[in-house]
Amino acid sequence: MYLSLTTGLDREDRRKVARQSILTASVIGVIFVLTGKIIFKILGITFSDFAIAGGLLLFTFSILDLLREESHPIRKSYTTSLGVFPIGTPLIVGPALLTTLIILVDTQGFFSTLLAFGLNLLILGIAFLKADFILSIIGESGARAFAKIMGILLAAIGIMMVRRGVIELISHNIQR
Numbered sequence: 001m002y003l004s005l006t007t008g009l010d011r012e013d014r015r016k017v018a019r020q021s022i023l024t025a026s027v028i029g030v031i032f033v034l035t036g037k038i039i040f041k042i043l044g045i046t047f048s049d050f051a052i053a054g055g056l057l058l059f060t061f062s063i064l065d066l067l068r069e070e071s072h073p074i075r076k077s078y079t080t081s082l083g084v085f086p087i088g089t090p091l092i093v094g095p096a097l098l099t100t101l102i103i104l105v106d107t108q109g110f111f112s113t114l115l116a117f118g119l120n121l122l123i124l125g126i127a128f129l130k131a132d133f134i135l136s137i138i139g140e141s142g143a144r145a146f147a148k149i150m151g152i153l154l155a156a157i158g159i160m161m162v163r164r165g166v167i168e169l170i171s172h173n174i175q176r
Contacts, residue, residue: 001091001154002128003135004065004147005082011132018128020083022121025092029101029117032093033110036102047099048169054095055161061086062155066148091154092124096161 002021006014032039040046104113127134135143 001147001150002087003131003143004150005087006131007140007143007147014131015129017083017087018125018131021087021092021128022083022125024084024088025124026118026121028089028093029097029121030114032098033101033105033113033117036098036105040102046169046172047102048165048172050095050099051161051165051168054090055158055163055165057090057158058094058161059155059158061090062151062158066151066155092121096157 002018006017009017040050101113101117104116108116138146
């Protein structure tokens, strides 16, 4: 998706988006590790609610990207915020990852969770910064084709998140 969303941007703009997306994901992830349960409790949000909302957002974003005309200048006009939305969140740090981080804090502790999260972001950051090399191999057409396939997969993941959230919500309410 990163290659898809940054297609048409020059190398420096792509690097800027990569740095911005990793920074955004880092800040949101760390804040959530430290305060996620508290935020959910204060707002009265369940993991199911979060999964449903995130799934709907992911599905909507994917469909919009799939249906967007290639000539539409969405990427160029949003270069300054592309790293924040949609790449930093919800693509890197979305509801599934945030929920996983909260669960990992309970099972593995703060340090291990933050270390694993940081290492994953480091690997992703390297991949983003090497995107030009990947693009030189698969070409612009290959990147567009790959992006469409990824868009379909992301839409399916969005639907899965909604389905799981609804099932969990229903089973939780039946158990009450």
